[in-house]
Amino acid sequence: MSKYPLLAAGFAVLLLGAPVMAAAPPANPLLARWTGPYGGVPPFDTVRVEHFKPALEAAMAEQLAEIEVIASNPAKPDFENTVAALERSGRTLSRVGALFGIFSSTNSTPEFQAVESEMAPKLAALSDQITQNEKLFSRLAAVYETRDSSNLNAEQKRLVWLDYTNFVRAGARLGKPAKERLSAINQRLASLFTTFSQNLLADEANYMLVLEKEADLAGLPEPVRQAAALAAESRGQKGKWAILNTRSSMEPFLTYSDRRDLREKVWRTYYNRGDNGDAKDNNKIITEILKLRAERAKLLGYPTHAHWRLENTMAQTPERALELMEAVWKPAVARVHEEVADMAALAKKEGANLTIEPWDYRYYAEKVRKAKYDLDQNAVTPYLQLEKLREGMFWVAGELFGFRFKPVQGVPTLTPDIRVWEVTGRTGQHVGLWYFDPYARPGKNSGAWMNAYRDQERFEGPVTTIVSNNTNFVKAKPGEPVLISWDDATTLFHEFGHALHGLASSVAYPSLSGTNVPRDYVEFPSQLLEHWLSTPEVLNRFALHYQTGKPIPKELVERIERAATFNQGFETVEYLAGALVDMKLHLTATPEKDIDPDAFERETLDALGMPKEIVMRHRTPQFSHIFSSDSYSAGYYSYLWADTLSADAWEAFEEAGGAYDKAMAKRLADHVFSVGNTIDPAAAYRAFRGKDPGTAALMRKRGFPVPAAAAPTGRP
Numbered sequence: 001m002s003k004y005p006l007l008a009a010g011f012a013v014l015l016l017g018a019p020v021m022a023a024a025p026p027a028n029p030l031l032a033r034w035t036g037p038y039g040g041v042p043p044f045d046t047v048r049v050e051h052f053k054p055a056l057e058a059a060m061a062e063q064l065a066e067i068e069v070i071a072s073n074p075a076k077p078d079f080e081n082t083v084a085a086l087e088r089s090g091r092t093l094s095r096v097g098a099l100f101g102i103f104s105s106t107n108s109t110p111e112f113q114a115v116e117s118e119m120a121p122k123l124a125a126l127s128d129q130i131t132q133n134e135k136l137f138s139r140l141a142a143v144y145e146t147r148d149s150s151n152l153n154a155e156q157k158r159l160v161w162l163d164y165t166n167f168v169r170a171g172a173r174l175g176k177p178a179k180e181r182l183s184a185i186n187q188r189l190a191s192l193f194t195t196f197s198q199n200l201l202a203d204e205a206n207y208m209l210v211l212e213k214e215a216d217l218a219g220l221p222e223p224v225r226q227a228a229a230l231a232a233e234s235r236g237q238k239g240k241w242a243i244l245n246t247r248s249s250m251e252p253f254l255t256y257s258d259r260r261d262l263r264e265k266v267w268r269t270y271y272n273r274g275d276n277g278d279a280k281d282n283n284k285i286i287t288e289i290l291k292l293r294a295e296r297a298k299l300l301g302y303p304t305h306a307h308w309r310l311e312n313t314m315a316q317t318p319e320r321a322l323e324l325m326e327a328v329w330k331p332a333v334a335r336v337h338e339e340v341a342d343m344a345a346l347a348k349k350e351g352a353n354l355t356i357e358p359w360d361y362r363y364y365a366e367k368v369r370k371a372k373y374d375l376d377q378n379a380v381t382p383y384l385q386l387e388k389l390r391e392g393m394f395w396v397a398g399e400l401f402g403f404r405f406k407p408v409q410g411v412p413t414l415t416p417d418i419r420v421w422e423v424t425g426r427t428g429q430h431v432g433l434w435y436f437d438p439y440a441r442p443g444k445n446s447g448a449w450m451n452a453y454r455d456q457e458r459f460e461g462p463v464t465t466i467v468s469n470n471t472n473f474v475k476a477k478p479g480e481p482v483l484i485s486w487d488d489a490t491t492l493f494h495e496f497g498h499a500l501h502g503l504a505s506s507v508a509y510p511s512l513s514g515t516n517v518p519r520d521y522v523e524f525p526s527q528l529l530e531h532w533l534s535t536p537e538v539l540n541r542f543a544l545h546y547q548t549g550k551p552i553p554k555e556l557v558e559r560i561e562r563a564a565t566f567n568q569g570f571e572t573v574e575y576l577a578g579a580l581v582d583m584k585l586h587l588t589a590t591p592e593k594d595i596d597p598d599a600f601e602r603e604t605l606d607a608l609g610m611p612k613e614i615v616m617r618h619r620t621p622q623f624s625h626i627f628s629s630d631s632y633s634a635g636y637y638s639y640l641w642a643d644t645l646s647a648d649a650w651e652a653f654e655e656a657g658g659a660y661d662k663a664m665a666k667r668l669a670d671h672v673f674s675v676g677n678t679i680d681p682a683a684a685y686r687a688f689r690g691k692d693p694g695t696a697a698l699m700r701k702r703g704f705p706v707p708a709a710a711a712p713t714g715r716p
């Protein structure tokens with residue numbers, strides 16, 4: 001029962017079509033419209049965990065009531081009373097859901113996790129209740145069938161197509177028993193996804209390597225030592241050093257530690273997340289997820305989960321995605337063998353009698369980088385100050401899109417470390433807000449991501465967007481800058497690319513807005529933006545030494561450029577192994593057979609000829625892209641697919657006269673960043689580039705041989 005009977009009563013009132021919020025303001029801050037400047041901001045100052053359950057229940061009831069009004073409208077179905085009405089519905093739930101998602105990814109306390117476990121299946125059930133509503137679907141189908149004769153504009157037609165297709169793909173046309181089974185599967189999957197994520201978070205929080213003596217730090221550069229000292233201190237181990245079980249702690253340790261025994265320890269702990277045979281082990285969960293997904297795909301009329309997932313992507317079929325992956329796999333593996341040979345030779349020269357193991361790869365790769373390109377990552381890091389790079393990103397956004405960023409005070413945030421900027425456009429108009437949550441903390445997912453708290457739209461508005469970027473840097477001592485690696489700087493620009501995709505959006509309907517595009521297209525704007533980091537304009541102004549303030553020396557930049565394709569064997573294979581295992585898992589799974597994730601991973605990689613010196617970037621039991629929701633499932637290939645676009649698009653800038661070519665920037669804004677999902681992505685790309693992308697640019701970017709006939713990836 002809801003703790004807020006007033007709102008339960010509101011549900012009944014809403015059925016009669018009267019506004020519910022006008023009578024009495026809700027006591028639950030999650031249910032109120034966002035208030036304050038900029039069209040309202042999320043109420044981080046007043047929301048508490050106990051608000052979520054009643055707010056979600058009330059918001060779900062409200063949406064169901066809204067759906068019922070649309071479905072039982074006696075008027076003839078048309079765009080306005082059906083599709084537009086759907087766009088208008090569920091507004092309270094999307095606000096509550098935004099905060100729910102933010103807590104889940106950045107503030108996941110045990111008490112929140114309990115609410116999440118309880119509510120995730122209920123949210124899945126609600127979504128099925130809507131798509132399975134027969135009266136609603138028959139109205140939607142009527143609008144869909146008459147879409148060409150109804151005087152709709154292109155964006156409206158696209159929205160009709162998308163809604164109709166999504167309903168069908170979610171089972172709207174199935175019979176009653178199949179619908180019931182489908183809904184049961186979705187609810188069970190929602191619970192399994194939640195448990196999978198919570199297990200992983202626990203393994204990242206509960207395991208760490210505590211180093212007691214200075215000798216254990218051999219090889220670690222000063223910033224890594226400091227981060228380890230602060231990590232230990234914040235976990236009650238002052239005076240020691242802690243290597244946390246997260247990517248941002250693991251990677252620098254494996255790169256620099258001279259202690260092979262400790263490297264192996266850190267490596268094993270990290271790559272065994274979710275695979276420890278204890279209460280947090282994810283293997284059984286994966287087996288069940290795969291079976292349920294296969295059963296759902298069969299119910300929906302698809303041979304496999306992969307076929308279902310890829311239908312509305314750019315790739316369209318698993319076969320086309322596999323074709324691209326396999327084309328890149330072979331040259332990448334060949335490059336790994338060369339990289340390993342270089343490392344083995346160097347180790348031998350140093351007198352180390354060893355074969356390269358996975359915990360040696362980053363360490364010796366770093367030494368080879370130094371030897372071959374005279375490029376020491378440690379020499380680069382002092383120039384990579386987090387806050388200066390952030391200013392560099394702002395400057396790039398100004399050059400490309402005319403955006404200006406101004407820090408704002410007084411907008412509530414979840415923690416004081418989170419800061420907010422107002423984004424304005426060329427004429428000074430308000431564009432949106434950008435929240436930046438840079439630091440790791442307990443309860444926050446590892447990695448980096450972008451989130452849209454509110455989508456841009458003109459339909460019920462104008463409504464401006466609110467986006468966030470989230471990373472896991474370790475805080476520096478007070479008064480000292482946070483120094484980051486070149487890889488982290490690249491990630492920073494990547495996530496900012498997603499944020500700009502949201503900020504530049506200029507569409508009517510929120511469902512088509514910003515980053516709401518197919519999975520294998522959404523990584524294109526973000527991967528493209530990575531390229532601007534290495535432009536001299538950014539490096540000379542913003543890559544400034546944290547002590548001297550001097551810009552990064554030209555010859556160091558040249559060395560970075562020369563080394564651009566260095567270690568691409570490792571990076572491509574580490575990623576592609578995961579993408580291939582993901583796709584093959586979802587092509588192989590059936591509703592009947594239990595798949596043992598460990599065995600499947602081993603056998604699949606053996607069959608592919610996986611170099612033994614590398615493991616998957618995310619091993620199966622920790623592959624949250626594909627098991628913490630459906631979103632990247634059979635979709636991890638998307639990064640490679642989108643990179644064919646971003647590599648090709650970057651060459652378009654180079655051909656046009658450089659990274660800051662005004663005409664090219666305008667084409668990018670007009671055809672890619674501003675249009676969301678209002679047009680087919682392949683058509684959008686063609687409009688930007690004047691032709692379909694091939695794989696040649698991708699192969700050049702990674703330093704692999706370009707095949708004679710590089711297949712185009714655009715939709716024919």
Ligand SMILES: [Zn+2]
Pocket residue numbers: 494495498523526
């Ligand atoms: Zn991304």
